[in-house]
Amino acid sequence: MATTPEHAARISRLQQARPEVVMHGLREEPRGWLAWLTTTDHKRIGIMYLFATFLFFILGGVEALLIRLQLAVPDGTLVTPETYNGLVSMHGTTMIFLFVVPVWAGFANYFVPLMIGARDMAFPRLNALSFWLLAFGGIAFYGSLFFEPPGAGWTSYAPLSDDAYLPGGGVDAWIFLIHLTGLSSLVGAINFIATIHNMRARGMGWGRMPLFVWSILTYSYLLVAALPAIAAAVTMLLTDRHFGTDFFDANGGGDPMLWQHLFWFFGHPEVYIMILPAFGIISEILPVFARKPIFGYKAIAAATVAIAFLGLLVWAHHMFTTPTSTVVLVFFMMSSFLIAVPTGIKIFNWIATLWRGSIMMKTPLYFAAALPALFVIGGISGVILAVFPVDWQLHDTYFVVAHIHYVLFGGSVFGIFAGLYYWFPKMSGRMLSEGLGKASFWVMFVGFNLTFLVQHSAGLSGMPRRIYDYPESAGWWGFNLASTIGSFLLGIGVMMSVVNVIVSIKKGQKAGNDPWKGNTLEWFTQSPPPENNFDVVPRVRSVEPMKDIRREVMKGAEPAGTVAQPVASGT
Amino acid sequence: MAVAPAAWAGAFTPEAGGSPNADEIDRLYRIVLYIAIPIFLIVEGTLIWSLVKFRERKGGPAPAQIRGNTPLELGWTIGAAVILVVIAAVTFIYLGDIKNPASSGPAGLASGVAVASLDQPAPPSDGGKSLEIEVNGQQFVWRYDYPGEQIFSYYEMVVPTDTTVTLKIRASDVIHSWWIPELGGKADGVPGHTNETWFKIPEPGVYRGQCAELCGEGHADMRAQVRAVSPEEYTAFVEERAQEIKEAQEGLAEQRRERATEEEEVE
Numbered sequence A: 001m002a003t004t005p006e007h008a009a010r011i012s013r014l015q016q017a018r019p020e021v022v023m024h025g026l027r028e029e030p031r032g033w034l035a036w037l038t039t040t041d042h043k044r045i046g047i048m049y050l051f052a053t054f055l056f057f058i059l060g061g062v063e064a065l066l067i068r069l070q071l072a073v074p075d076g077t078l079v080t081p082e083t084y085n086g087l088v089s090m091h092g093t094t095m096i097f098l099f100v101v102p103v104w105a106g107f108a109n110y111f112v113p114l115m116i117g118a119r120d121m122a123f124p125r126l127n128a129l130s131f132w133l134l135a136f137g138g139i140a141f142y143g144s145l146f147f148e149p150p151g152a153g154w155t156s157y158a159p160l161s162d163d164a165y166l167p168g169g170g171v172d173a174w175i176f177l178i179h180l181t182g183l184s185s186l187v188g189a190i191n192f193i194a195t196i197h198n199m200r201a202r203g204m205g206w207g208r209m210p211l212f213v214w215s216i217l218t219y220s221y222l223l224v225a226a227l228p229a230i231a232a233a234v235t236m237l238l239t240d241r242h243f244g245t246d247f248f249d250a251n252g253g254g255d256p257m258l259w260q261h262l263f264w265f266f267g268h269p270e271v272y273i274m275i276l277p278a279f280g281i282i283s284e285i286l287p288v289f290a291r292k293p294i295f296g297y298k299a300i301a302a303a304t305v306a307i308a309f310l311g312l313l314v315w316a317h318h319m320f321t322t323p324t325s326t327v328v329l330v331f332f333m334m335s336s337f338l339i340a341v342p343t344g345i346k347i348f349n350w351i352a353t354l355w356r357g358s359i360m361m362k363t364p365l366y367f368a369a370a371l372p373a374l375f376v377i378g379g380i381s382g383v384i385l386a387v388f389p390v391d392w393q394l395h396d397t398y399f400v401v402a403h404i405h406y407v408l409f410g411g412s413v414f415g416i417f418a419g420l421y422y423w424f425p426k427m428s429g430r431m432l433s434e435g436l437g438k439a440s441f442w443v444m445f446v447g448f449n450l451t452f453l454v455q456h457s458a459g460l461s462g463m464p465r466r467i468y469d470y471p472e473s474a475g476w477w478g479f480n481l482a483s484t485i486g487s488f489l490l491g492i493g494v495m496m497s498v499v500n501v502i503v504s505i506k507k508g509q510k511a512g513n514d515p516w517k518g519n520t521l522e523w524f525t526q527s528p529p530p531e532n533n534f535d536v537v538p539r540v541r542s543v544e545p546m547k548d549i550r551r552e553v554m555k556g557a558e559p560a561g562t563v564a565q566p567v568a569s570g571t
Numbered sequence B: 001m002a003v004a005p006a007a008w009a010g011a012f013t014p015e016a017g018g019s020p021n022a023d024e025i026d027r028l029y030r031i032v033l034y035i036a037i038p039i040f041l042i043v044e045g046t047l048i049w050s051l052v053k054f055r056e057r058k059g060g061p062a063p064a065q066i067r068g069n070t071p072l073e074l075g076w077t078i079g080a081a082v083i084l085v086v087i088a089a090v091t092f093i094y095l096g097d098i099k100n101p102a103s104s105g106p107a108g109l110a111s112g113v114a115v116a117s118l119d120q121p122a123p124p125s126d127g128g129k130s131l132e133i134e135v136n137g138q139q140f141v142w143r144y145d146y147p148g149e150q151i152f153s154y155y156e157m158v159v160p161t162d163t164t165v166t167l168k169i170r171a172s173d174v175i176h177s178w179w180i181p182e183l184g185g186k187a188d189g190v191p192g193h194t195n196e197t198w199f200k201i202p203e204p205g206v207y208r209g210q211c212a213e214l215c216g217e218g219h220a221d222m223r224a225q226v227r228a229v230s231p232e233e234y235t236a237f238v239e240e241r242a243q244e245i246k247e248a249q250e251g252l253a254e255q256r257r258e259r260a261t262e263e264e265e266v267e
Helices: A005-015 A033-037 A042-071 A081-115 A124-146 A170-198 A211-242 A256-290 A297-311 A326-354 A363-386 A388-394 A398-428 A434-460 A477-507 A545-556 B005-009 B020-053 B070-099 B231-266
Strands: B129-138 B141-146 B151-154 B156-160 B164-171 B176-178 B187-189 B195-200 B205-210 B223-229
Touching (some): A033 A042, A042 A081, A042 A124, A042 A398, A042 A477, A081 A124, A081 A170, A081 A256, A081 A398, A124 A170, A170 A211, A211 A256, A326 A388, A326 B070, A363 A388, A363 A434, A388 B070, A398 A477, A434 A477, B020 B070, B129 B156, B151 B231, B164 B176
Parallel strands (some): B129 B164, B156 B223
Antiparallel strands (some): B129 B141, B141 B151, B164 B195
16 A cells, blocks of 8 residues: 555544544445355445344244244144144244344444454454354254254253154254354354454553443353353264264163253353343443443443353253252352342443433433343342242243243343344444334333233243143133233334334435444444445544544544545555 | 132242142242342332433433442442342251151151151151152153052042152153142153152142143143042042052953963964
8 A cells, every 4th residue: 555645644643543434435345146145244244144133033033923822812723732842942943043142243243343443353254154154054944844843942852852752853953053053153253252352453452342342252252162062962962863872861871961961051151142242232322322431341341251151150050950969959059149240230330320321312222221121020030040949830931931031032132122223323324213213112112021021920820831732720811811912012013123124224314423422433434334444443542432532523623524534545 | 811810819929838848939939029029129210210310401410420439339249249148048948848858747647658768868857757659751641659559540649638748750751840839849850860859738639730841742731630638538549549450450461361362263
């Protein structure tokens, strides 16, 4: 790159954190579907991730609604027991492996490089591989619809998942999904780790890294720690099913408990893999909309790491009803209690962030504020479930179903929607409709609580999960009918946001570079950002670099318009 | 709405009332719930208050640029930890009464077997007598083997009142989970393992439950029932059932002999 002295001087000025966006104009971005299929641009890969995972979200949602329709009345006859077990297995697997885990890879792909001031991920082609492994995992799994869907739940407990009891190919499709999406996540995690460790802008030390990036770093390390266990487990299941081994077969000297230990050694960290990035997004959104710094930055970052570490030590709280000695149960009760402390710290910090702020009541804030409100219910029911004698009553009932949905929908999915409303302007250059967004929020919020609050009561009244019908005499009809009505409201609320996206992507109000007056570097560039993200990466001097840049502009008394002037590149 | 008012009474607490362990679990749950409710109200209250009180207003106060408060943060960390220590302590207080079988009451079955074997980790706390029933989960039915003569039944378990019944829970195909909500917590039957639980029913009555671990297409129909009867009726049941089984076996043997004779004739 030939550089004129004037240009060098200009760059030098910019590097003193002068608010300069944009540059590029090097070559036109390729267009057309082939450009998407072959792209290695982290932003395009991020968009493909988000698009694919939202498609799976809709599929998983349709499965959930079919489940709710079947349970709306006693002795439901909408689907057969086999189909019902298939729906339950597909719903759980889809939402976890094809929606919540990879949707974070989508957001992180798009925003981690932007937030740390990098021009792409560390390994762009590996990044594309991650996406395509995910896509093929989803296709392999949904292919089972054409022969026989898996029927052993998303946990595929052996020996039910063994070939003696489920000989059809559904469980095999499930195994391939675990392998393919697992590889996708592993490759992606290594990429995030390499990117975050090595490619941060000058001046962005660990103490100035955005909290969303902290959460993605932790998410990545957790994936690397947890995925090998399930990769091993499903491989053993595959050989049990087809090659005559007996890893999980008690008759052949194996042990079904081994499956549960391996599965949950992965499965519980998986829960934190799904929730920590949501915590990260909230930790970005709340300060921006409260117009205050995040309260207790270090405590939140430390709590993220602490949750991840403790999350590796709580797996057997899913196994309190198995034949296991009491001392083991006590250990896992105590470790599960312990994890409530850093989680509580985060919730208190978020509320303290809002306290004495000047809160802009925009849609992203609605979703972001709903997260602590709903997650605290899931957290409290989690502590109740961690008391193992109480869990003996509540395990495998609708109380647990309610708990997991308060954590994963009230927590993760509201976080995902907060992220969508917050970052859509950056990704598309246009604002989502506020009116439709808030309407969607309220319908989702009411629908969600109607669906899942009553499920606590169904579980407390003795309703086990994963049953395809129940007699009228059981007394669970009212709870189930309310839940079904709520689930359709929730579905309508989600569709309102889908419509919002489809309409706004063409007709939304122009967003500009920094519609929310954000704190982090993704708002420093254009919306949507050019292929190379930044011509000039500013030096980072605090945890809120955009605040520094805005202050700089004010001081320089330059008209705001000049801030976003493209600079002719020196090439 | 088809919900009877009685169902609403139990909408906030687990099922109980059939056996002391279920009652103790209910009590433990309530204590944790009563600790949780104020925390829930404080968190939600502060959150909603902040959202209402501190929203952007024209001429409102500027947002306070606070970045943290170490004493406050230490305070809520320690506070949260203390609450959890309290819950753990309460759990340990109740654990014994939930896990260890109580002893049979004076009106219980006199011929109950004294618990002495070493593989029973938790004998009734005062060395009293108990009745041991073997529970076996199979796709998609529960089988019960009673002590003494070769007596078994499916679906309905008959037990004497005021007698501690200890259960050995196993499964012969996939994992099942034994659960009668009003008689205490669930215990998984895992192939290759033996799990344990117990109950003691004071008054005659019928208690229903069902398998709580997904075990295949018939999972929802794998129901179970425990019928508590007086010790006298239980003894009568045992005799009657023994007779039934004996007759059935003799009938079967008879059939086999006839079949064998027929086949010989055919040859």
